[in-house]
Amino acid sequence: MKIYYDFHIHSCLSPCGDNDMTPNNIVNMALLSGLSAIAITDHNTCRNCVAAEKVAAAAGLTFLSGMELCTVEEAHVVCLFPSAAAALAFEETVAKTLPPLPNRPDIFGEQLICDEEDNVVEHYAPLLATATDISVDNVVELVKQFGGAAFPAHIDRPSFSITAALGTLPPLGFAVTEATHKADPAALCEQYTEAHGKPMLLNSDAHYLEHIRVAGAWLDLPDNTPETILAALRGDIPCEWAR
Ligand SMILES: [Zn+2]
Ligand SMILES: [Zn+2]
Numbered sequence: 001m002k003i004y005y006d007f008h009i010h011s012c013l014s015p016c017g018d019n020d021m022t023p024n025n026i027v028n029m030a031l032l033s034g035l036s037a038i039a040i041t042d043h044n045t046c047r048n049c050v051a052a053e054k055v056a057a058a059a060g061l062t063f064l065s066g067m068e069l070c071t072v073e074e075a076h077v078v079c080l081f082p083s084a085a086a087a088l089a090f091e092e093t094v095a096k097t098l099p100p101l102p103n104r105p106d107i108f109g110e111q112l113i114c115d116e117e118d119n120v121v122e123h124y125a126p127l128l129a130t131a132t133d134i135s136v137d138n139v140v141e142l143v144k145q146f147g148g149a150a151f152p153a154h155i156d157r158p159s160f161s162i163t164a165a166l167g168t169l170p171p172l173g174f175a176v177t178e179a180t181h182k183a184d185p186a187a188l189c190e191q192y193t194e195a196h197g198k199p200m201l202l203n204s205d206a207h208y209l210e211h212i213r214v215a216g217a218w219l220d221l222p223d224n225t226p227e228t229i230l231a232a233l234r235g236d237i238p239c240e241w242a243r
Contacts, residue, residue, distance in 0.1 A: 003224050004215035006030065007039040007064065008078055008153065008178065011048040012170030014068075015109035017130050018208045020040070022118040023052035023189060025209055027059050030199035036224055037062035039080050043128045044094055046087035051116040053084040062224050068153060069094065069139065070131045075151035075165040077136065078178060078203075079143045080233065082226045090146040097133035098126060136162055140173035149233035151176045154205060155192065156183040169179060169194040175235025178203055185243065199241040217243045 002201035009026060010017035023040075030038045038061065040052050049065035056063035066080040081087040102125055103111050111124040134142065136152075143150040152162040155169060156179040163169050169177070169192040178201040179188055185200045202217040220240035221228050232239040 001222070001224060002218040002220055003036045003229065004034060004218050005037045005201070006204050006206070006213040007037070007066070007080060007201060008041050008068070008205045009038060009212060010031060010068075010205070010207045011040050011042055011052070012110070012112040012114065013045055013048045013124060013128070014042040014207065015103060015105075015111050016207055017109075019112060020209055021207070022114050023055045023116060024118045026052065026212070027055045027061055029209045030061060031059060032211055035061070035213065037064070037229060039064035039066040041066035041068045041078050041080075043068050043130055044098060044130070044132060045124070046081070046084065046091045047113050047124065047202045049084040049087050051114050052181055054116045062229070063223045064229065065228050067091065067094070069134065070160070071136045071139065072131055072133050073136055073162075073165040074131050074231065075136050075162040076160045077139050077150050077162070078153045079139070079148055079150045080230060082148055082230055085143040086146050086148065086206060090139060090143065090148065093142070094132055094134065095126075099130055101127040101130065121185065130209050136166070136172055144234065147230070149230045150174065151178050151233060153178050154180050155195065156180055156188055163192065168192065176201055180205060181217065181243075199239055201202060203243050217241070
């Protein structure tokens with residue numbers, strides 16, 4: 001079956017994410033956009049996935065709890081998990097490697113944690129817009145330990161991508177790659193041989209509701225469950241894809 005996806009969406013917990021990016025607003029926009037599966041991927045945290053997982057389940061939308069990890073090389077890697085509980089366990093490991101700095105909402109933006117009715121239950125204090133101490137060399141294996149899958153974020157971007165940080169896309173164990181939805185996958189596969197022959201996800205990296213993808217790019221998988229999607233993103237099962 002074809003799964004229309006957007007696996008890179010920021011919520012109001014990302015300092016750069018719009019405050020309207022609440023769990024219910026994101027899920028409802030995804031449904032309006034015809035998507036069959038989404039992930040919320042805030043910078044270095046998974047805490048809004050707890051509410052979003054419940055909202056998505058009630059709406060019948062497949063949901064992956066995620067994080068956009070900033071590695072020590074200042075490269076963004078999207079990490080997805082089968083449940084919010086697994087994602088939070090991963091976050092515990094990540095949080096230990098963040099510098100102990102408080103957020104400055106006036107400079108970086110607010111970091112809002114919501115409940116499943118979109119009430120703000122916490123203004124998250126630690127600064128999330130920073131690099132962790134985790135290397136790109138270790139991400140794939142670390143994420144697998146929590147039942148997840150990881151892929152390099154927006155490899156067509158000139159900043160905060162592995163390609164920007166390292167000047168290339170070395171073999172790091174990723175089974176899929178990601179580019180922004182305006183990218184040309186064929187040109188990127190030519191530029192980066194490591195991307196060749198692998199599915200390339202074309203996600204929105206939305207920070208505003210109106211930027212969430214309209215159904216277009218798809219993965220063809222046996223079913224639309226987090227476990228099957230993660231198996232495909234780890235390269236454990238083959239998957240057809242198209243933009
Ligand atoms: Zn990014
Ligand atoms: Zn992002």
